[in-house]
Amino acid sequence: MKKVSLIVLSIMFLGLMITPLAIAEKAEDNYKLYCFQCHGSKGSGGGINAAALSTAPRDHTSATEMKKLSDKDIFTAIKEGGAAVSKSTFMPPWKSILTDDEIKDMVKHLHKLCNC
């Protein structure tokens, strides 16, 4: 009896250890929930908030536009917001929601969107 409960307990403990504290989300899912609102479902800048922005959201599908930016710039723009790269403050800083690893995945995801 005792042995069984010990085994059950240690399995429960292991389970707890394996569950990560914050679950890293897939870049696609982060992009949907956080970026669609301005950059749009196609990534081309047609989000439902776009009309309220004094600067148009970057067209993430445009290779010519996106090629102008280095990965480091893109990373900083997402993490610290537009103001950190001398762009519009309507591009918010995402570091309170996305981890550095999630932002790195996001940079890769943007390369897929612009095919560049």
Added chain:
Amino acid sequence: MKSLKILISLIVFALFLSVGISNSIADEKDGKAIVDSKKCGSCHKMQGPPDKTIADVLKRKAPDLFYAGSKFKTEWLEKFLQKPTIIRPAGTVYLNNIKMGDKKDEIGDVKPCASNVSAKEAHEVTEYLMTLKEPTMKTGVIVDESFSKAKAKVLFGQKEGCSGCHRDKADSGGTSCPTLYNAGERLNPDWVFDFLKNPQKYDPKIWMPRRELSDEDFMLLAKFLASLK
């Protein structure tokens, strides 16, 4: 003679007070029973913790109510429950309500809250909801109403880009989030201050990133929103 009078008036006062208190406790209990029988919990989370994954957020049908007593103003809540209006132009989770277009996304059909209660029930439900508090929130933070409107508008509309997601007027501002043009009637300014300091404390996956501002600036924004009626 005089002391007897004082004693009697004290007793009367105490009786009066206790009837008042037990009345509101009775309302609270009735309010909870109404919330249960009307199944408010089938759409709203009435108990924490908040959703921790995007998958769970996408299943959300209505805003969380387990800190309603910290968030709302009593008078607004009582009115709203009798005749709900639309607060979020694109629904609770905008992502679930957009028609995705090639060039532009459009907002699809959005329904208001399904609450449909009588004036008496609304009073009782409000008494109950007002007991649901966020324990870490400081009260008595926003005490006076004086602030620089010009400075606040620059923060809201330009420097911090709040208007990109929120409407501060009925016809201008973003639509993915709650409208704020009647925030002064709806929201407790102390809660607004606490929320702005860390939206992720209330809702880890909410699509409003935290801005790093001084307490002074957060207070300015909270006072500005409190003035929108």
